Amino acid sequence: xxxxxxxxxxxxxxxTYPNAANPSGSIPFVPKPHxxxxxxxxxxxxxxxxxxxxxxxxxxxxxxxxxxxTQANTRSQNHSYTPEQQAVDNGxxxxxPKFTGRGTAGGAGAFGTNGQVMGYFDxxxxxxxxxxxxxxxxxxxxxxxxxxxxxxxxLAVISGQTNGAxxxxxxxxxxxxxxxxxxxxxxxxxxxxxxxxxxxxxLMTGKNIGDLLNDERIxxxxxxxxxxxxxxxxxxxxxxxxxxxxxxxxxxIVDYSPHHAWFQYYKSTANPTxxxxxxxxAIGHTYEKGGKTVDPANHAYDLEDFYAAVKxxxxxxxxxxxxxxxxxxxxxxxxxxxxxxxxxxxxNFLQKQPEWRETAVIITYDDSDGxxxxxxxxxxxxxxxxxxxxxxxxxxCGLGPQKQPAPKGLSGKPVNGRCGPGTRIPxxxxxxxxxxxxxxxxxxxxASVVRFIEDNWLRGxxxxxxxFDASSGSIMDLFDFDQDHSHDYRTDALFLDxxxxxAITSPPDEHHHH
Amino acid sequence: MNSRxxxxxxxxxxxxxxxxxxxxxxxxxxxxxxxxxxxxxxxMRPPVAPLSAMAQLGKEIFYDASLSSSGALSCASCHxxxxxxxxxxxxxxxxxxxxxxxxxxxAVPSLTYxxxxxxxxxxxxxxxxxxxxxxxxxxxxxxxxxxxxxxxGGSGASANIVPQGGLFWDGRADTLQDxxxxxxxxxxxxxxxxxxIVADKLRRAPYAxxxxxxxxxxxxxxQRLLIxxxxxxxxRYQVEEVSxxxxxxxxxxxxxxxxxxxxxxxxxxxxxNDPDKANCAGCHTSAPTRDxxxxxxTDHQYEALGAPRNAAxxxxxxxxxxxxxxxxxxxTDIPEQTQYCGMFLTPTLxxxxxxxAFFHNxxxxxxxxxxxxxxxxxxxxxxxxxxxxxxxxRKYDDLPQKYHVNVDVTDPPFDRHPGDKPAMTEQDxxxxxxxxxxxxxxxxxxx
Numbered sequence: 001x002x003x004x005x006x007x008x009x010x011x012x013x014x015x016t017y018p019n020a021a022n023p024s025g026s027i028p029f030v031p032k033p034h035x036x037x038x039x040x041x042x043x044x045x046x047x048x049x050x051x052x053x054x055x056x057x058x059x060x061x062x063x064x065x066x067x068x069x070t071q072a073n074t075r076s077q078n079h080s081y082t083p084e085q086q087a088v089d090n091g092x093x094x095x096x097p098k099f100t101g102r103g104t105a106g107g108a109g110a111f112g113t114n115g116q117v118m119g120y121f122d123x124x125x126x127x128x129x130x131x132x133x134x135x136x137x138x139x140x141x142x143x144x145x146x147x148x149x150x151x152x153x154x155l156a157v158i159s160g161q162t163n164g165a166x167x168x169x170x171x172x173x174x175x176x177x178x179x180x181x182x183x184x185x186x187x188x189x190x191x192x193x194x195x196x197x198x199x200x201x202x203l204m205t206g207k208n209i210g211d212l213l214n215d216e217r218i219x220x221x222x223x224x225x226x227x228x229x230x231x232x233x234x235x236x237x238x239x240x241x242x243x244x245x246x247x248x249x250x251x252x253i254v255d256y257s258p259h260h261a262w263f264q265y266y267k268s269t270a271n272p273t274x275x276x277x278x279x280x281x282a283i284g285h286t287y288e289k290g291g292k293t294v295d296p297a298n299h300a301y302d303l304e305d306f307y308a309a310v311k312x313x314x315x316x317x318x319x320x321x322x323x324x325x326x327x328x329x330x331x332x333x334x335x336x337x338x339x340x341x342x343x344x345x346x347x348n349f350l351q352k353q354p355e356w357r358e359t360a361v362i363i364t365y366d367d368s369d370g371x372x373x374x375x376x377x378x379x380x381x382x383x384x385x386x387x388x389x390x391x392x393x394x395x396x397c398g399l400g401p402q403k404q405p406a407p408k409g410l411s412g413k414p415v416n417g418r419c420g421p422g423t424r425i426p427x428x429x430x431x432x433x434x435x436x437x438x439x440x441x442x443x444x445x446x447a448s449v450v451r452f453i454e455d456n457w458l459r460g461x462x463x464x465x466x467x468f469d470a471s472s473g474s475i476m477d478l479f480d481f482d483q484d485h486s487h488d489y490r491t492d493a494l495f496l497d498x499x500x501x502x503a504i505t506s507p508p509d510e511h512h513h514h
Numbered sequence: 515m516n517s518r519x520x521x522x523x524x525x526x527x528x529x530x531x532x533x534x535x536x537x538x539x540x541x542x543x544x545x546x547x548x549x550x551x552x553x554x555x556x557x558m559r560p561p562v563a564p565l566s567a568m569a570q571l572g573k574e575i576f577y578d579a580s581l582s583s584s585g586a587l588s589c590a591s592c593h594x595x596x597x598x599x600x601x602x603x604x605x606x607x608x609x610x611x612x613x614x615x616x617x618x619x620x621a622v623p624s625l626t627y628x629x630x631x632x633x634x635x636x637x638x639x640x641x642x643x644x645x646x647x648x649x650x651x652x653x654x655x656x657x658x659x660x661x662x663x664x665x666x667g668g669s670g671a672s673a674n675i676v677p678q679g680g681l682f683w684d685g686r687a688d689t690l691q692d693x694x695x696x697x698x699x700x701x702x703x704x705x706x707x708x709x710x711i712v713a714d715k716l717r718r719a720p721y722a723x724x725x726x727x728x729x730x731x732x733x734x735x736x737q738r739l740l741i742x743x744x745x746x747x748x749x750r751y752q753v754e755e756v757s758x759x760x761x762x763x764x765x766x767x768x769x770x771x772x773x774x775x776x777x778x779x780x781x782x783x784x785x786x787n788d789p790d791k792a793n794c795a796g797c798h799t800s801a802p803t804r805d806x807x808x809x810x811x812t813d814h815q816y817e818a819l820g821a822p823r824n825a826a827x828x829x830x831x832x833x834x835x836x837x838x839x840x841x842x843x844x845x846t847d848i849p850e851q852t853q854y855c856g857m858f859l860t861p862t863l864x865x866x867x868x869x870x871a872f873f874h875n876x877x878x879x880x881x882x883x884x885x886x887x888x889x890x891x892x893x894x895x896x897x898x899x900x901x902x903x904x905x906x907x908r909k910y911d912d913l914p915q916k917y918h919v920n921v922d923v924t925d926p927p928f929d930r931h932p933g934d935k936p937a938m939t940e941q942d943x944x945x946x947x948x949x950x951x952x953x954x955x956x957x958x959x960x961x
Contacts, residue, residue, distance in 0.1 A: 023727045025567030068728060070568040070750050105633060106689035108742035235804040245805035247560055250630060252805060 001319045001350070001361045002449055003343055004157060006150065006260075006330035007079065007369030010140060010424035011064075012119070013126050013336075015041040018134065020123035021066055027500050029123030029130055036439040038140040039375060041120065046374050051094035052118055060097030060114030064372065067111075067119040069337070073249050075102045076332035077117045077370030081148035081185040084370055085390040085397065085419060091376040100370030118372050121336055127501025128340045129363070129428060132347075135494045136434035137478040142427030143445045144367055145468055146381070146420035147391075150330075151187045153366030153446060154262040158320065159208035160447035160467035162418055163409035168192070172202035175388050175417045177409055183417025185388060190264035192272035194229070195240035195256055203265060206410050206465045209318075209450050210269040210299060218457045219284035219316040221299050221306070222263045225324025225342075226255025228302035229274045246326040246338050253326040253333045260322055260366070263300055271300035283309040284316030307349065315355045318453055321346065331369060337499075344498040347430055351493035352507050360431035360479070362449060368423035375424050377443070381468065382406045383419035391419060409466040421445055429478040432492035440477040447472035549780060554771025558806040559761050560629060565754050567728060572751030574721040575744055581715055582704035583612040589697070589704075589748065592622045598865035598955065599625035599758060606826050606876025610703040617828050618702050619844060620683050620837070621876035624869075625752060626955075627810055627862045629759045633688040634680025664813070664925045666787045666795030676857075677816040677840050683858045683874040685816065686845040690749035695741065713737040716744055761808045763864060764957040765949075769802060772959040775952060782949025785942045792888065792938055792946055793926040797860045811863040811953065816840055818856035819928075820921040821887065822899055823912035824877035836914055837875060855917040867951045875912065881950060885943040892923070892930045 017038055018031030041047050041064050050063045067074065078084075078100040086099040101114030110116060123130035132138075145156040151173075152162050165174045165182040173186025184204070189196035191203045213220045229239045235252070237243045242255045263269035275296035278288040282295045283305055301309075306319060325333050327342030343363060350356055382398025383389045383406050389397040397419035398404040409415030427444065447468035452475050454461050462470045495504050565573065575581070579588040587610055594602040601608050601622040608618050680688055687693035697703040698712060706712045716722065717734050725733050729743050752758050765783075767773035775783065786794040795801070798811040816839070829835050837843070840854035848854070858874045872878040878887065890897040899909050910918050922928050927937035938946070 021727075023567040024724075025565065025570055066730070068566075068568055070566050070754075071746075106687070106692040108691060108746040109736075109739040111746075112742070235806065237804070243805075245558070245803075245807065 001321060001359065002157065003321045003323070003346065003361060003363045004154070004260075005323070005339060005343070005363065005365050006328040006334065007076065007367055007371075008329060008336075008365055008426060009368035009371040009373035010142070010375075010426055011041050011373040012368070012371035013121055013129060013426050014038060014133075014140070015047070015064060015120035016066075016122050017042075017130060018123070020130070022124060023068075026069065026124040027127055027502060029127060031123075032134050032437055035134065035437055038138075038439050039441065040140070041374055044374055050118070051092060052096050052372065054094060056095060057097035057101075057115070060101045060103070060110070060117070062097065062110040062113075062115035062118050064118045064120055065110055065115075067121050067125065069125040071111065071119075072121075072125055072335040072337045074111075074119065074331045074335070075104045075116060076330065077102050079149045079367050079370040081146070081152075081419070082388050082390055084147040084368070084422060087370070088376060088391050090392050091378070093372075093374055093376050096370070096372040100372075102370075117370060120372075126336050126340070128344050128496050128498075129426065129501075131494065131496060131501060131503060132363070132428050132430050133439075134437050136428065136430045136436065137438040137440065138429070139427040139440045139442070139444055139475070139478065140424075141375075141441045141443050142364060142425055142448075143377070143421035143443070144365075144423055144425055145445045145447050145472075146185075146418050147422035148185050148367065149187050150257075150366045151184060151259050151265075154260050155184065155204060155208075155265060156446040156468070157364075157366070157449050158210065158262045159204070159206055159266075160450045160463060160469040160472065161206065161409075161465075162204075163415050163466050164205040166203045166205050168201045168203055169198070170200040172200060174202065175385050177415035177417050178385075178406070179409065179411055179413045179415055181409065181411065181415065183409070183415055185417050187259040189258040190261055190270070192270065193258045193261060193264050194273055196258045203267065206266075206467070207463050208263065208266050208269060209453055209463065210263050210266070212454065212458055212461055212463065213318060214268075214286055214299075216458055217286070218318065220318035220320075221284045221301050221309075221316045222261075222269075222320045222322075223301050223303045223306040224256060224261060224322040225303045225327065226257075227261075227274055227300065228276065228304060230276060231302070231304070244324055244326045246334070248335045248337050249326070249333065251333070253324075255324040255326070257325055257328075260328075261300075262320065269299060271296075271298045274300070277301060277305065280305075280308050280312045281314055283314055284319075310350070310353060310355070315353070315359075317457060329365075340501050341498040344496045344501065348495050348498070348508055351495060356493065357432055360429060360433060362452075362475075363426070363428040363430065364446070364449070365425040365427075366446075368425055371423075373424045377421060379404070379419060379421075380471075381418050381420045383416045385416045388417065389419050407466065407468075407471075412466075415466070427475075429475070430494075431479070433479045433481055433483065435478060435480045438478065440475075442473050442475075442477045444473040444475050448475050452476075549774030549776060551768050551771050555769050555802055556806055557761065557766060557770055557802060557808045559808065560756070560759060562756050563754070566750070567724065568747050569751045569754040571721055571724040571728065571744075572747035572749065573755070574719070574724075575716075575748050576751055578719065580719070581698060581706055581712060582610075583707060584610070584614050584705070586614060587704050589694070592618075592697070592703070593625045595757060598868055600865070600869055601871060604870045604879070606824055606871045606879070608703075611701055611705050616702045616705075618700070619829065620874050621871040623683065623859075623861060624865060625758060627759050627864055628681065628690060629753050630807070630810060631681065631690075632679035632814055634677065634685040636677050637675035663929075664796040665789035666793050666800070677854055678814045680859070682844075684839045684845040685859055686847070690752050691742070691745045694745040694748045709737060709741055713740050716740055760955045762955045762957060764952040764954070766808055767957060767959040768952065769808070770959075773957065776948065778945045778948040779952050780949075781942075782945035782947065783952075785938065785946050786949055789926055790937075791927070791942060792885075794863075794946070796925055798863045812860045814860065816854065816857035816859055817922050817925075818854075818858075818913070818917070818920040819873075819887075820856065820891070820910035820913060820918070821873045821875065822877050824875040827875060830875075836912065838913070838917065839874065852917065853920060856913045856920045863950060864953045865955055867947070867954055877912075881947045882943065885938065885946060888927055889936045889938045889943065892928060893932060893934045893936045895932065 020029035083099040101117035165184040168191035172188035174182040191201035277297035323342040329339035386395040391397040406414040450469040593599040681693040838855040839858040
């Protein structure tokens with residue numbers, strides 16, 4: 001299972017891990033002994049004398065600073081393809097306030113300036129994720145495959161790449177790939193989705209992991225908050241306009257975001273009308289029960305369907321989860337506290353299922369939101385668009401087309417627009433098979449999720465057509481599959497309070513349906 | 515990335531909730547002997563939790579009188595917790611300064627029910643959008659746009675390109691944090707002296723160590739940050755402390771089916787909501803939002819109502835002095851937007867029945883006077899405004915002639931003319947006041 005949250009960098013959530021400030025009155029976080037050191041701001045000695053605290057960043061110049069639980073509701077930072085590259089500044093990682101920073105009007109100190117981008121949370125706010133990391137395993141070397149926002153991440157985690165875009169309505173957030181095609185470098189809604197924009201949509205012409213799973217008849221599903229257009233929310237909203245109120249962000253948020261809807265971008269795995277599955281038993285399957293008629297949902301469901309299917313004993317082999325927007329973690333429409341509630345409720349639920357003993361949950365992110373992260377790696381996938389690419393200088397992401405050609409795209413020729421890796425993001429594995437309080441520093445990316453599914457279910461088959469699944473790192477280092485779990489699966493569960501993120505001893509009540 | 519966010523627009527959400535709500539009040543006649551809400555709703559109150567460290571620090575600052583030059587005034591002096599965080603005195607304004615002898619410029623607003631208050635903007639709120647349109651641009655659009663009439667239960671308020679949100683009577687502060695610093699430094703209020711003096715007092719305050727705990731040792735050396743974080747803490751106290759937004763009025767419990775309204779209170783509610791009578795709910799939203807959030811009794815918009823001048827204010831001795839609200843003089847950023855001269859924020863009516871100062875200049879001291887103003891301003895203006903030495907009635911005497919055109923003459927009951935029948939009878943007014951008293955917090959529900 002993949003819970004794909006939104007818009008946080010690794011340092012933004014783990015800058016001082018495992019040590020929280022624990023001011024009096026906070027929800028204290030006490031680290032376990034022998035917690036491994038991670039590559040974060042504290043250990044890199046970048047909490048003070050940070051290179052971003054320089055004149056080049058103007059009024060946004062600041063050292064990193066702690067965001068309190070009471071400051072969970074922040075602005076969203078700039079996370080476009082080019083500004084994120086400019087912030088990297090050829091590896092100096094010193095221009096975040098200038099290029100990706102955004103402040104909150106009337107905010108205290110740096111919070112009110114572009115310096116907000118240097119803010120980080122600790123275990124007094126992201127309590128559940130810190131607890132999962134202590135009890136299970138996480139990576140401190142996980143990256144977005146490319147710079148840029150949500151849609152790229154949503155595509156990378158199912159197909160390992162973003163080349164092969166095709167405009168359907170208007171123009172999309174894409175650039176010429178240099179071979180007569182397009183590479184998506186921003187957020188554009190998927191074509192034909194009944195909730196999509198009417199002025200700009202795009203399709204992807206390559207393959208994704210869903211195609212490969214279908215070929216092998218492995219059950220799988222996409223489960224997104226807000227996807228079921230037949231439901232009516234408590235506030236009376238319906239269809240694409242279903243909304244939920246969040247007191248943390250003080251706003252009413254539309255549940256479903258088409259530009260996060262991974263599989264909708266591919267004709268073969270789309271469910272453009274959001275058709276409902278023929279039955280709970282059909283969830284995860286290409287065919288209706290009986291195996292003769294093609295099921296109308298085509299593997300695309302609502303998050304509520306996930307709960308229903310698992311309760312009915314029909315747990316798909318591979319599940320991609322997207323929370324309703326108010327719980328997806330994206331600053332502006334969500335926040336770490338609402339995100340925590342959504343993630344913890346789901347994981348608590350899973351841990352009570354008999355299938356838990358053979359389940360792995362990957363929690364990771366679509367992009368960094370532009371939040372500061374100190375770590376630089378030289379581009380592994382080069383790109384040389386004269387204006388869009390800026391990591392190593394104007395038009396440069398990599399050592400130059402001769403020394404380091406751009407990787408091959410869908411058509412087998414080198415293509416532009418996939419400058420990466422982008423930014424470090426959190427990556428946590430919650431599973432009875434996860435190592436305990438383990439931190440892996442093996443280089444991995446969003447495409448590594450695709451690779452793991454291929455290695456686990458598809459005998460190492462690869463997507464091809466320029467997908468990064470073949471070149472991505474392996475996440476196996478986060479697991480210990482040799483451990484005997486035959487009689488101790490209960491001890492491998494960690495139930496948390498959804499609001500505080502702290503450990504609780506007994507499993508909580510059932511998930512309440514929205 | 516667009517976050518497809520729909521921000522609360524106050525009355526904007528009335529459209530949907532209004533339908534349910536209208537049905538609710540229509541059925542009142544049959545059920546009035548019982549006085550119960552025929553269609554009870556579930557209200558979503560803000561979550562209650564122990565005060566965070568931040569809020570605890572804010573509380574100490576909120577009650578710290580040493581921050582004032584007199585040593586006698588804290589935030590709580592004018593925003594008294596025993597008076598719905600409004601003024602505890604009977605006069606139109608409070609007194610401040612070193613000797614507690616200087617009048618504040620305006621009536622002290624209540625600090626309650628600001629937890630859902632939007633930032634200042636002009637026109638429909640666009641949320642956290644990448645395409646930021648500045649205030650001047652929006653105001654220019656507003657000059658060309660026809661204004662919709664606001665009626666109770668209607669959707670007029672959400673479409674209007676008028677100022678909305680922001681704190682103070684003129685909206686000059688966006689956040690509670692920004693707001694808190696103004697009274698602290700105002701020579702007529704706490705008279706804190708300067709940022710240097712305030713920061714120095716904070717460094718020596720008994721709670722100074724809490725700053726270090728929350729923001730690191732560097733905070734005491736950085737004056738700007740120290741003050742900003744102190745004000746953030748005060749704001750956070752107001753957000754977390756439940757008594758700033760308890761939603762425990764008789765009306766809240768009536769909405770939930772846990773209290774009965776008297777015959778007079780029920781009639782008052784009907785008058786309040788009736789577009790042809792008082793039409794109060796046209797601006798003072800009375801229906802819960804569709805998310806079940808309790809009504810705030812304001813649409814957060816600005817109105818020029820043309821209230822009479824208050825001779826009791828020292829500043830008004832100068833006949834050329836006018837308090838024009840949104841376009842100045844206290845607010846200084848949009849004086850050129852003269853179409854907003856005379857506009858002031860629509861306040862919540864929750865706990866208003868405990869107040870003794872109404873409107874921005876505190877010209878009225880009783881709800882009877884306020885209701886008379888709404889009722890007679892246009893039909894019998896002589897009952898509301900004074901006459902000049904020449905015997906001529908001086909309608910809108912607290913606004914220069916050139917801004918009289920800004921005064922609202924379209925939203926009922928202000929759409930009437932001299933000689934027309936007033937919107938309310940004496941009994942109607944009494945019933946509305948009875949209803950307004952059901953908006954006082956601290957009612958003990960039946961179960």
